[in-house]
Amino acid sequence: MNKLIPSNLCFVYDGSFEGFLNSVFECFERRVFPEAMIPSSRPSQLLLGETLQVDADPQRAGRVRDGIVRRSSHRNASILQVAFLSELPGVEMLLLRYLQKLFADPTGQYWQNMLDDEVFELIQISRKVKKEVHRFHGFVRFQKTADGMYFAPIEPDHNIIKLLAGHFRERFATQQWIIYDTRRNYGIYYDLHSVKEMVFENHRIDFISGNVAQEVKDMDEDFYSTLWKEYYDAINIIERQNHRQMTNLMPKRYWKYLPEKGNKGPEQ
Amino acid sequence: MLKKLQVLADAAKYDVSCSSSGSNRPARDGGLGNAARAGICHSFTEDGRCISLLKILYTNHCIYDCAYCINRRSNDVPRAAFSVDELVDLTINFYRRNYIEGLFLSSGVVVSPDHTMERLIAVARKLREEQHFNGYIHMKAIPGASPGLVAEAGLYADRLSVNIEIPSETNLRLLAPEKDFSSVLNPMDQIHTGIVVNKEERKKFRKAPRFVPAGQSTQLIVGASPESDFDILKLASGFYRQQQLKRVYYSGFVPVNQSDSRLPALQKPPLLRENRLYQADWLMRFYEFRFDEILDNKNLFLDPNMDPKLAWALRNPQYFPVDLNSAPYESILRVPGIGVRSAKLIAANRRFGSITFTHLKRMGVALNRARYFILCRELPMQVRDLNPVYLRRKLAPTKEKQSIQLSLFENE
Numbered sequence: 001m002n003k004l005i006p007s008n009l010c011f012v013y014d015g016s017f018e019g020f021l022n023s024v025f026e027c028f029e030r031r032v033f034p035e036a037m038i039p040s041s042r043p044s045q046l047l048l049g050e051t052l053q054v055d056a057d058p059q060r061a062g063r064v065r066d067g068i069v070r071r072s073s074h075r076n077a078s079i080l081q082v083a084f085l086s087e088l089p090g091v092e093m094l095l096l097r098y099l100q101k102l103f104a105d106p107t108g109q110y111w112q113n114m115l116d117d118e119v120f121e122l123i124q125i126s127r128k129v130k131k132e133v134h135r136f137h138g139f140v141r142f143q144k145t146a147d148g149m150y151f152a153p154i155e156p157d158h159n160i161i162k163l164l165a166g167h168f169r170e171r172f173a174t175q176q177w178i179i180y181d182t183r184r185n186y187g188i189y190y191d192l193h194s195v196k197e198m199v200f201e202n203h204r205i206d207f208i209s210g211n212v213a214q215e216v217k218d219m220d221e222d223f224y225s226t227l228w229k230e231y232y233d234a235i236n237i238i239e240r241q242n243h244r245q246m247t248n249l250m251p252k253r254y255w256k257y258l259p260e261k262g263n264k265g266p267e268q
Numbered sequence: 269m270l271k272k273l274q275v276l277a278d279a280a281k282y283d284v285s286c287s288s289s290g291s292n293r294p295a296r297d298g299g300l301g302n303a304a305r306a307g308i309c310h311s312f313t314e315d316g317r318c319i320s321l322l323k324i325l326y327t328n329h330c331i332y333d334c335a336y337c338i339n340r341r342s343n344d345v346p347r348a349a350f351s352v353d354e355l356v357d358l359t360i361n362f363y364r365r366n367y368i369e370g371l372f373l374s375s376g377v378v379v380s381p382d383h384t385m386e387r388l389i390a391v392a393r394k395l396r397e398e399q400h401f402n403g404y405i406h407m408k409a410i411p412g413a414s415p416g417l418v419a420e421a422g423l424y425a426d427r428l429s430v431n432i433e434i435p436s437e438t439n440l441r442l443l444a445p446e447k448d449f450s451s452v453l454n455p456m457d458q459i460h461t462g463i464v465v466n467k468e469e470r471k472k473f474r475k476a477p478r479f480v481p482a483g484q485s486t487q488l489i490v491g492a493s494p495e496s497d498f499d500i501l502k503l504a505s506g507f508y509r510q511q512q513l514k515r516v517y518y519s520g521f522v523p524v525n526q527s528d529s530r531l532p533a534l535q536k537p538p539l540l541r542e543n544r545l546y547q548a549d550w551l552m553r554f555y556e557f558r559f560d561e562i563l564d565n566k567n568l569f570l571d572p573n574m575d576p577k578l579a580w581a582l583r584n585p586q587y588f589p590v591d592l593n594s595a596p597y598e599s600i601l602r603v604p605g606i607g608v609r610s611a612k613l614i615a616a617n618r619r620f621g622s623i624t625f626t627h628l629k630r631m632g633v634a635l636n637r638a639r640y641f642i643l644c645r646e647l648p649m650q651v652r653d654l655n656p657v658y659l660r661r662k663l664a665p666t667k668e669k670q671s672i673q674l675s676l677f678e679n680e
Contacts, residue, residue, distance in 0.1 A: 109620075112620075113617065113620040114613060114616070114617045114620075114631075115617055115620045115621050115623070115627055116620075120630060124630075134306070134308070137304070137308045138308045138309050138310040138311070138320075138366075138369075139310070139311075140366045141365060141366060141367065142364065142365045142366050143365070144364070144365070150364065150365070152366070167304075170294075170295045170302055171295065171301050171302050172300070172301075172364070172366075173295055173297075173299075173300075174298065174299070174300055175300075175364060220361070224361045224362070224365065225365075226270070227269070227270060227273055227358070227362075228362060228365070228367050230270060230273055230274055230277075231273055231277050231322070232311060232313065232319070234273065234274045234277035234278045234281070235277050235278075235280070235281045235313055235319065235323060236281070236313040236314045236315055237281055237282070237313075237315050237317075237522065238315075239522050239536065239537055240315040240316075240317075240520075240522070240537060240539065241314055241315055242314075242315050242316035243314060243316075244316075245312075245315075245316030246312045246313065246314055246315070246316045248316075249309070249312045249316065249318070250311065250312040258311065260311055
């Protein structure tokens, strides 16, 4: 009954998880298995088929989400959402293949079967994303500004910024902070009450080094970041040098905004 | 301040523990920070170790003269000491910038063990009570400090540790004339009892203050004295079972004091041996191995050529092959090349169908080792005939491979 018929239709959605779920709704309503599902921010010249614009519709998205929860669990629904946030090319189609099987499954156990290709791959992807979230619980570096705001730029592989909110709100409840994804150009702002999404219109930050302009920095900022760099060097044991292990655990692509690595990423 | 930080971080670095795990300290209203149960690494040093805590000495002045220690009183090194306020300020400002998970505070012994312990407690008390700091605190219990002070430290710290350093009493007395086993074991036993009693109290009164919620750990130096790996694992196993330590750390001896005739002359720290000991330690903590299964009176040292699990399997061919589609979890866990995660995946998913090589590969099983120890439909018959002599030759690294493996641990 849930059989989807392959078609050369291409869905273009707004890039959000809701938008994606809404496209899934469209697929099942039209009984089509599209050629591709693509966020509007990542336009592709390679789309050969007919394109269909799908807008976010919270109600329809909610129905798909409820369906997922009913046929698996809340936990599983959030695993799928985390995998979606990987932004890996083709993750939408992987999710659609998975959902097709999930909605057609008479046993109610499909989603637990790690021997299945789609189940296994999605769990692997969500683990990857969660690993990056865990890494950034450590790799976020705040700079204090003169008005008492703590600002941290990040450039993660996956779209994880919203997954960072809970941890930092709990830990730094008594200070205002912003964590900003410089590549995706949006961030989260905590104003001592709640965390909100935000986009800079104008700012005094050098996105290359991640540094806040000198004149808006707190007086003591350079003092503490220098102490931190000194600490980093002093704690190293030269007789045990193991550069390879260090870069495995802290890959160069993350160095860009780390003061102890001289704010130098792979390019320099 | 900069100079002090350099001297006192440099002097603290030979303590290998930096873990911030095991404590789930929830944030409090108006307070700063919390502690995450899993622990978080904030950076990694050039030697590949995790930086989680601000690991620092209160002072590197010391009245003791331990042969293996860089801070011994007979060494001519720059000395410094922090004030309580300086350490509190540094911790808070590093923490607010998300550089660290918390503080790891140790110290050389000044005036007396009790005097030193009081200074460390003063830092922790100020952090907790004046700054409302809820992050992680790891404190050293100074060997020989009085029980009252150790008990007070336990109310502020997430983790306490007392380092045994040298794995036998005879050699500890030889290398550290002012110390003996009881100065280490007494506080260790006291902390253990405190934790057990506190757990009972918290069952009755949920608001009872926590005592060392992340448990205790210790460190011992490998290669500064002649104990065998068997002696070391036996000691560690005792710590895990009797004092219920969370971790025992093994620190390959770095010869910091060149001209002491009581110490062996080493070109490089014994990093491969240290690594094998950690592998054996993992077998005891996560793989349900007993220390006397890993080594025994005939095998006193771990084989440098292969990991201890593989070595055990080759000495005990009677347990293999293991049929992955029917064997209990505990037997699967003992197969070389299969880790805790893949063993759990196999046990949980075999009800959906028979497990194939493709499944095993993507579960992360190291098939190059595991294939000789399992039953699986796809295996050719001759592989199932396990011959330990042949396998030892096949699985031990060649000269060339060995040098690659060694370079993983040494200067490249």
